[in-house]
Amino acid sequence: MTGRNRRSGMREVAQAAGVSVSTVANVLSRPAIVAPETRQRVEAAIAGVGYVPHGPARQLRGVPSPMVGSITLDLANPFYAEVNRGIEDRLAPEGCLLLAGSTDLREDKETRLLRLLQAQAVRGVIISPFGTDLSRLLALSRQGTPVVLVDHPGDGLGLCAVGADDVLGGRLAGEHLLALGHRRIAYLGDSVNPAPVAGRREGLRQALAGFGLDPSAALLDLRLQLRPPSLTEAAAAAAEQILSASPPVTAVVCLNDTAALGLLDGLEDQGVRVPQDLSVVGYDDLSFARRLTPPLTTVRQSPYRLGETAADLLLDEARDRHEHRQVRLEPELVVRASTAPPYAP
Amino acid sequence: MTGRNRRSGMREVAQAAGVSVSTVANVLSRPAIVAPETRQRVEAAIAGVGYVPHGPARQLRGVPSPMVGSITLDLANPFYAEVNRGIEDRLAPEGCLLLAGSTDLREDKETRLLRLLQAQAVRGVIISPFGTDLSRLLALSRQGTPVVLVDHPGDGLGLCAVGADDVLGGRLAGEHLLALGHRRIAYLGDSVNPAPVAGRREGLRQALAGFGLDPSAALLDLRLQLRPPSLTEAAAAAAEQILSASPPVTAVVCLNDTAALGLLDGLEDQGVRVPQDLSVVGYDDLSFARRLTPPLTTVRQSPYRLGETAADLLLDEARDRHEHRQVRLEPELVVRASTAPPYAP
DNA sequence: GTGAAAGCGCTAACAA
DNA sequence: TTGTTAGCGCTTTCAC
Numbered sequence: 001m002t003g004r005n006r007r008s009g010m011r012e013v014a015q016a017a018g019v020s021v022s023t024v025a026n027v028l029s030r031p032a033i034v035a036p037e038t039r040q041r042v043e044a045a046i047a048g049v050g051y052v053p054h055g056p057a058r059q060l061r062g063v064p065s066p067m068v069g070s071i072t073l074d075l076a077n078p079f080y081a082e083v084n085r086g087i088e089d090r091l092a093p094e095g096c097l098l099l100a101g102s103t104d105l106r107e108d109k110e111t112r113l114l115r116l117l118q119a120q121a122v123r124g125v126i127i128s129p130f131g132t133d134l135s136r137l138l139a140l141s142r143q144g145t146p147v148v149l150v151d152h153p154g155d156g157l158g159l160c161a162v163g164a165d166d167v168l169g170g171r172l173a174g175e176h177l178l179a180l181g182h183r184r185i186a187y188l189g190d191s192v193n194p195a196p197v198a199g200r201r202e203g204l205r206q207a208l209a210g211f212g213l214d215p216s217a218a219l220l221d222l223r224l225q226l227r228p229p230s231l232t233e234a235a236a237a238a239a240e241q242i243l244s245a246s247p248p249v250t251a252v253v254c255l256n257d258t259a260a261l262g263l264l265d266g267l268e269d270q271g272v273r274v275p276q277d278l279s280v281v282g283y284d285d286l287s288f289a290r291r292l293t294p295p296l297t298t299v300r301q302s303p304y305r306l307g308e309t310a311a312d313l314l315l316d317e318a319r320d321r322h323e324h325r326q327v328r329l330e331p332e333l334v335v336r337a338s339t340a341p342p343y344a345p
Numbered sequence: 346m347t348g349r350n351r352r353s354g355m356r357e358v359a360q361a362a363g364v365s366v367s368t369v370a371n372v373l374s375r376p377a378i379v380a381p382e383t384r385q386r387v388e389a390a391i392a393g394v395g396y397v398p399h400g401p402a403r404q405l406r407g408v409p410s411p412m413v414g415s416i417t418l419d420l421a422n423p424f425y426a427e428v429n430r431g432i433e434d435r436l437a438p439e440g441c442l443l444l445a446g447s448t449d450l451r452e453d454k455e456t457r458l459l460r461l462l463q464a465q466a467v468r469g470v471i472i473s474p475f476g477t478d479l480s481r482l483l484a485l486s487r488q489g490t491p492v493v494l495v496d497h498p499g500d501g502l503g504l505c506a507v508g509a510d511d512v513l514g515g516r517l518a519g520e521h522l523l524a525l526g527h528r529r530i531a532y533l534g535d536s537v538n539p540a541p542v543a544g545r546r547e548g549l550r551q552a553l554a555g556f557g558l559d560p561s562a563a564l565l566d567l568r569l570q571l572r573p574p575s576l577t578e579a580a581a582a583a584a585e586q587i588l589s590a591s592p593p594v595t596a597v598v599c600l601n602d603t604a605a606l607g608l609l610d611g612l613e614d615q616g617v618r619v620p621q622d623l624s625v626v627g628y629d630d631l632s633f634a635r636r637l638t639p640p641l642t643t644v645r646q647s648p649y650r651l652g653e654t655a656a657d658l659l660l661d662e663a664r665d666r667h668e669h670r671q672v673r674l675e676p677e678l679v680v681r682a683s684t685a686p687p688y689a690p
Numbered sequence: 691g692t693g694a695a696a697g698c699g700c701t702a703a704c705a706a
Numbered sequence: 707t708t709g710t711t712a713g714c715g716c717t718t719t720c721a722c
Contacts, residue, residue: 007466007489009714009716010715010716011715020692020693021693021716021717022692022693022694022695022717022718023691023692025718029717033691034691034692035692038691050488052460052463052464053715053716054405054466054714054715055401055465055466056400056401056404056410056465056715056716057401057715058715058716058717059698059716060399060401060402060697060699060700060714060715060716060717061698061715061718062717062718063716063717066461066465067412067444067465074430075420075426075429075433075443076423076429076430076649077426078426081420081421081426084445085419085420085574088420088446092454092457097444097446097458097462097465098444098445098446099442099444099445100420100433100443100444100445101433101442101443112437113442115397116411116440116442119397119399119400120400120401120412120442121352121399121400139395143352143395144351144352229430232632258632261632261636287577287603288636288637291606291637292633292638293636293638293640295638304421354698354699354700355700356699364708364709365709366699366701366709367701367702367708367709367710368707368708368709370702371707371708374701374702378708379707380707383707383708398699398700399698399699399700401698401699401700402698402699402714403699403700403701404700404714405698405699405700405713405715406700406701406702406713406714407702407714408700691722692721692722693720693722694719694720694721694722695718695719695720695721696718697716697717698715698716698717699714700713700714701714702713703710704709704710704711704712705709706708706709706710
């Protein structure tokens with residue numbers, strides 16, 4: 001009984017209203033120009049045939065696309081999910097739509113997404129890059145597609161960027177542990193080094209150095225394969241490696257809360273008590289961090305605000321006289337029960 | 346030195362290679378047809394000018410859009426974030442891109458997203474609807490845009506759908522509590538009733554009735570404003586209401602783990618011990634559930650598989666001779682430490 | 691106030 | 707094997 005009716009265009013509307021297509025177009029874009037009576041007839045026809053303007057055709061005529069690409073490391077990661085939400089909320093009032101993709105820290109995936117977004121001629125791209133070679137992004141930007149880096153310092157590049165001060169965050173974590181009496185600390189990081197992961201490591205080193213320790217001796221610098229989708233499992237598996245370190249470490253700083261969650265599981269399996277036997281610090285302060293067993297000491301940042309800010313920067317690119325800016329958000333140490341003075345036998 | 350160079354099209358490529366546009370088109374879509382030498386020249390020209398095909402123009406000529414819309418209640422909710430990831434992973438090999446949006450259980454937002462997706466003439470729409478009136482979705486589907494419901498039973502509608510068996514899930518939770526000795530149970534639900542929320546409630550009622558209790562007496566049916574983005578806060582605020590119930594309840598089933606997380610916070614603030622004073626059951630088994638304080642008894646389902654399946658159904662819609670199907674996934678009770686026999690003074 | 695006509699970048703049928 | 711041509715649905719001059 002149905003028979004999928006083909007989508008109807010302006011022609012059908014014009015025909016139904018007994019006017020020309022350009023009159024329909026006028027009703028849509030400059031209603032004031034059209035005689036009230038004609039306008040009513042056209043509006044009725046639009047409703048009657050269920051007309052919806054065809055985006056791609058408009059785009060071909062020069063109307064900008066409503067779509068904004070958001071490329072993150074993993075859209076299922078609660079951190080980036082929040083980033084995306086911040087972007088979405090800021091973009092929706094502008095009539096924009098979010099095109100979300102995940103790279104899993106893999107160059108081929110990033111390249112593919114970038115190509116697709118470019119092919120779609122999106123209004124702009126917000127990306128949390130993981131490599132050090134951002135030349136493709138610069139090229140995209142120069143070519144006319146606004147590009148904003150998110151969760152990245154963006155220093156020295158000719159691009160807008162929002163990031164948290166990860167060096168400071170790492171330093172806060174390190175100083176907290178040093179104050180508790182820890183002198184040898186592990187950093188659970190990834191083999192690939194997106195800017196935030198590297199920044200936190202650097203902050204830790206600074207804290208150790210500032211305390212008069214030799215970072216290369218005091219820091220056990222783990223670089224594991226901590227990729228989506230099994231970040232927690234990989235972190236759990238790291239427990240063994242951390243426990244067998246020699247000389248032993250008394251505290252671990254994790255690249256993020258999700259990894260910390262996994263590590264806590266792994267430590268429990270090994271019969272290690274946190275914080276009595278080992279202190280653990282997370283990063284991000286995701287909503288569950290405060291209710292973990294034990295409640296997680298972590299460095300708080302607001303992915304939602306990161307996303308909002310990125311969207312703001314992107315919207316600003318549309319203005320003429322736009323100047324690229326780099327925004328830096330301040331992280332904050334949140335001390336809970338997963339850290340304590342080292343065990344003194 | 347820069348001066349955003351306009352995007353170059355087939356014409357520039359053709360000119361650079363000294364051929365016509367249709368030869369360029371041929372190189373792109375039927376390379377075998379073109380003389381090897383010509384092809385090489387064209388390919389060089391493509392690389393030279395950095396040509397990327399213009400999606401909207403292709404779409405106008407009938408090439409299907411690579412974009413698939415995904416409308417969920419909240420893309421920042423870890424559950425839907427996983428759903429989206431499942432969709433993305435299944436769609437990427439098909440060259441598709443995910444257009445993600447959140448409705449926050451608000452009809453105006455849903456309507457807006459649907460209109461935008463329709464305007465873009467997307468390849469299909471995957472949606473977790475929250476209302477009971479799905480006529481707009483049916484209309485969209487009949488009009489030729491494949492529509493798949495996710496996290497929804499989809500019974501009787503002429504649409505593809507994937508959902509978990511929420512009634513069973515609610516029943517499992519209820520039977521578990523009954524077996525522990527609980528006789529009066531609260532269900533922490535939302536004032537808006539997406540299918541899963543209602544299904545779980547119904548399952549609970551069935552469990553109570555099957556045990557010979559009167560559901561309307563044994564069930565405290567809370568219907569709160571549990572909307573994004575502050576679901577946890579709202580759930581925390583529900584603690585008071587639950588504790589002051591008369592006759593008192595000894596257990597609470599939450600519509601999902603995120604609400605359970607909030608409720609646990611609220612209960613702690615009130616000095617209530619879980620599970621000694623009150624048992625709490627979550628729903629979903631998100632990654633953090635097993636490490637909460639206390640570890641959460643919950644009903645496990647796999648949002649990732651929900652997403653994958655939805656994507657499969659959507660892809661299948663493209664086939665001729667497609668039959669709409671409703672897929673039902675089985676949830677599973679996971680008993681942890683947040684439930685125990687009721688306190689007997 | 692309304693309509694005719696050109697053309698956005700591309701594809702595909704057809705001609706050469 | 708390659709080129710010419712006619713639109714896809716829309717916006718936008720420019721006549722009427």
